[in-house]
Amino acid sequence: MADTFGPMRDEDADDGVINRSPDAGPSRSEPIRVLVVDDHALFRRGLEIVLAAEEDIQVIGEAGDGAEAVEKAADLLPDIVLMDVRMPKRGGIEACTSIKEVVPSAKIIMLTISDEEADLYDAIKAGATGYLLKEISTDEVATAIRAVADGQSQISPSMASKLLTEFKSMIQRTDERRLVPAPRLTDRELEVLKLVATGMNNRDIAKELFISENTVKNHVRNILEKLQLHSRMEAVVYAMREKILEIR
Numbered sequence: 436m437a438d439t440f441g442p443m444r445d446e447d448a449d450d451g452v453i454n455r456s457p458d459a460g461p462s463r464s465e466p467i468r469v470l471v472v473d474d475h476a477l478f479r480r481g482l483e484i485v486l487a488a489e490e491d492i493q494v495i496g497e498a499g500d501g502a503e504a505v506e507k508a509a510d511l512l513p514d515i516v517l518m519d520v521r522m523p524k525r526g527g528i529e530a531c532t533s534i535k536e537v538v539p540s541a542k543i544i545m546l547t548i549s550d551e552e553a554d555l556y557d558a559i560k561a562g563a564t565g566y567l568l569k570e571i572s573t574d575e576v577a578t579a580i581r582a583v584a585d586g587q588s589q590i591s592p593s594m595a596s597k598l599l600t601e602f603k604s605m606i607q608r609t610d611e612r613r614l615v616p617a618p619r620l621t622d623r624e625l626e627v628l629k630l631v632a633t634g635m636n637n638r639d640i641a642k643e644l645f646i647s648e649n650t651v652k653n654h655v656r657n658i659l660e661k662l663q664l665h666s667r668m669e670a671v672v673y674a675m676r677e678k679i680l681e682i683r
Contacts, residue, residue, distance in 0.1 A: 466493040467584045470513035472504040472530070473497075473546075474522045482517065482576065489577045501525030505533045513541055515580050520547040520554050528557045535562040542583050546576070555594050565589035618661040620674075627654040632671040 498504040502525040520527040544565035568591045641648040
């Protein structure tokens, strides 16, 4: 049976699926309905043969590209969609987004040869619940389907490692941004900002500080540019939150 799948293996492998559930899984009154999506007919047929041996899994349809997958999903309402990433007409990630819109209850497992980090991140953002490489064993396909149907997420370990690395980088970038000091405003800009916070308009601020109204406008514009904000109110809220400004 493994020959039908090409790179997939029947023997147990160290790089199998994480978060495995028992093969038997919990008892179900109805089989898990699966839609198989891949642009290689031989691969689709191989999956059907393997999954046909599982009493609790039923392949209800197949599609050869992302556009057809969306149509079939809307018509068949599958529980699980097994889908490749790279396909003609419409890719798997784009199709994933559309399927989640038309069949929110469907859970999508990307089953692909693509180990590109960008594909993994895009698939997760598109709503995929699993991301498995086609090098996994045939037994693990059924295990993954059951696990995802039971509410788990499935990611091949090599891809999970990349995901964890990216999370660490995101946390580090966030921490670095927190260490960047708030933009420094001049004493005059702080005066203007404080008066803005009291509800004064530009004319009143100009009278209060004995400067022209145009000068007030320039100060407000500079404040917004320095803080990278769009409105006077945003500037006040930001300044108070960052303790640049304290209003008594």
